[in-house]
Amino acid sequence: MSKRKNNPILDMYWKKQDNVDDPPVIPSPASPTEIIEDQEDQNIRKVLKNYSYQKNWEKSFNWLYYNIKKGGAFCKVCEKFLSSNHSALQKSKGIFICTPFINYRKATGKTGKLLKHANSENHAKALALNELFLHGKNEPIHTQMIQQSNSEKLQNRINFSTFVHSVYFLAKEEIPHTTKYEPLLNKVVLKQNQSLLEWMQKQSDRSNYMSKNTAIEILNCIDTVFETRDSNELKNKYLSLMADESTNIKNICEMTIIIRFVKDCGEIRELFLCILELSGTNAETITETIDRELKKRELDYSK
Structure with missing residues (x-):
């Protein structure tokens, strides 16, 4: 081959011609070390994916x-x-x-x-x-005020139900509600219910529902609800009575009245009606007391 002149363009041409007959370069197979390193990279990418936030x-x-x-x-x-x-x-x-x-x-x-x-x-x-919130944007002001009032009523009922459950727990466990109601609220209930505590702090000092009088009124309300429910359930039913007289620890005569009746589904049920003091234990006094209690509840025992 003749000596080439020092020309950049010719140099590129002759270099291309010299490589025409060269055999193709075949990549050598990956070594075991390279394969292991590739697998490690994949594992690292997988781990990083598991430990990062995914937009999808x-x-x-x-x-x-x-x-x-x-x-x-x-x-x-x-x-x-x-x-x-x-x-x-x-x-x-x-x-x-x-x-x-x-x-x-x-x-x-x-x-x-x-x-x-x-x-x-x-x-x-x-x-x-x-x-x-989205619905309220399209509502008139007066409608939003009514909805806010209803929401407050619901929240008040939810919070007040906590007091009812507390009184019911004390009564069920035979714990004195007049002395243990306030400690139960302060030491247990309010420490576990932050929203109730905040709600109570918004109330006036004269209506915080912490006094023993509140517990007594709640028990009276529960009694009224139970009496009304039981009286409605017993109306127009065939029933039988069981009365038991005894003396309590204060040496006062008391009588317990229990009623047995048949429900509409055919099931027999026993219902505690009341416990009351007796002025005497003779037959006439007991009969008059039973008659008075049944008439007060509009129950007919002549059937």
């Missing part, structure tokens, strides 16, 4: 989003409506509400944290509040 989760859970500043996942609905709800924060430990969710390895699956939150009581409550 938001397709299945439209309430989910990632907060870059806080470095974790949150629920948009719960964060908006439950951030000041102490009961919800206590149940969930604030996860998805004010504390970022970062346990991505356990996020998905049938027992995953995302599905568990979606089916939780807190999330359902937040969705309901969000629905009311």
Whole structure:
């Protein structure tokens, strides 16, 4: 081959011609070390995926989003409506509400944290509040005021039911309600129910429902409800009576009246009617007392 002149263009041409007849370069098979390193890279990528937030989760859970500043996942609905709800924060430990969710390895699956939150009581409550919020935007002011009033009534009933359950517990366990009602609320109930405590703090000092008089009134109301229910159930029924007279620890004569009757379904039921003091234990006094109690409840025992 003749000597080439020092020309860049010719040099590129001759270099291309020199490589025409060269055999194709066949890549050598990967060594075992390279294969192992590739598998390790795949495993690392898989592990990193399990320990990182996946954007595609938001397709299945439209309430989910990632907060870059806080470095974790949150629920948009719960964060908006439950951030000041102490009961919800206590149940969930604030996860998805004010504390970022970062346990991505356990996020998905049938027992995953995302599905568990979606089916939780807190999330359902937040969705309901969000629905009311969206609905209220299109309502007139007076309608919103009525709805707010109804919401307050419902909240008052929920809170007051706690007092009823407390009195009922004391009565059922034969614990003196006049002396143990207030300690039960202060030392047990209010420490476990932050929302009830906040509600009570908004009430006036004269209507905080902590006194023994409240417990007595609640018991009287329970008695009235039971009497009305039992009287309605016993009307127009064939019934039998059982009365038992005894003396209590104060040496006062008392009588217990129990009624047995047949329900509409054919089931036989026994019902405690009342316990009352007797002025005497002779037959006439007992008969008059039974007659008076039955007539007071409009029960016919002549059948």
